[in-house]
Amino acid sequence: MQFQQLDFNSPKVLTIQLADVIERKIRNKELSVGQKLPTQAELKKIFGVSIETVNEALWKLVQEGYISSRPRHGTFVISTSPKTGVDLTVKNEVCLVVGATYFLNESTSPKFTGLMSAIEGEARKKNMHLLFKLIGGANTELGLENKEKSVAGLILAGNVTRENISMVKKTGFPFIIIGDVLDKIITKDDFDVVATDDYSGVYAGVKRLVGSGSKRILFIRVALADYPWETDQLNGYKQALQDSGIAFDKNLVLDTHETPESGYEAARAFLEKQIPFDSILFIGFGRAKFGQISKAFAEKNIKMPGTLLQVVSGNIPGIPAMARDDEETGRTAFSRLCQRLTDPGWKPERIIAPLKTFTPEAK
Missing domain, CATH: 3.40.50.2300 (Response regulator)
Structure with a gap:
């Protein structure tokens, strides 16, 4: 299988270039529905890029609805045109994914329960259900392998690392994050971030x-x-x-x-x-x-x-x-996830979570 080579001198990032090359082959029907793509290792060798770049490019195509990628089965073309949005009456579950350390420290606080309740309340308005998962520590997998048909997307919160982000991206589920990724720099990512100033x-x-x-x-x-x-x-x-x-x-x-x-x-x-x-x-x-x-x-x-x-x-x-304001932050996060799922014109943004003045009560 022949692929157009990437331009390493171009200002366009390699991840986008690689995704574009594969997308063109799919749209031009040089790669047909049901056809299996080369493995990540093979694509790494073909294009001369890192495995991380390959994974990021494939994840972009997963989000756009061109391919399906499963670790044990491989990567297959599932559509020759981008998806127009998720049917939330079919995929009617959202999963709140929380960093384990954060959860153990703060799960009993009124603020955490306020955040979770706000997300759940917004989900109910759309006849959707909220799932809950922990990541970090001994929890290295999301355990959502059998939920592809019912889970629309994920909301990440708490102490979330770059390793967690990479793991979540491999699942193919669309997601947004509340709070910044634990990293030395704040980067412009391809997902929404709802964070404080x-x-x-x-x-x-x-x-x-x-x-x-x-x-x-x-x-x-x-x-x-x-x-x-x-x-x-x-x-x-x-x-x-x-x-x-x-x-x-x-x-x-x-x-x-x-x-x-x-x-x-x-x-x-x-x-x-x-x-x-x-x-x-x-x-x-x-x-x-x-x-x-x-x-x-x-x-x-x-x-x-x-x-x-x-x-x-x-x-x-x-x-x-x-x-x-955790309640408002939860509502905003859910709204942004729904926009990402249903709006073909969605673009990632950094949304500033509002502050409020209050005195927490003892529970």
């Missing part, structure tokens, strides 16, 4: 504290690996202080890590330095870590200041929050 959220939070009289704001964050949103959060903090005429003090930036215990260790070390502060801004916290920080304060016999605020996420009961 961390810079603006933190900026607004700092301005609110300054407006209430705060000048020495302790900034406690989750710093994992210099992710882009971590930089945005810190920059929002710095800029809000600068715009308020308050000098930035690096000693008031307190980094914690993934485990709740890291909050205890960081808070205890900070309190031992006896650095003055008059308020606390919590960035992206869960209840377990807040509990560990409170433990450090109690052990040092230091009372937390009366002015506290949490931004980005609002999972700590009793503390005012300026955080993502």
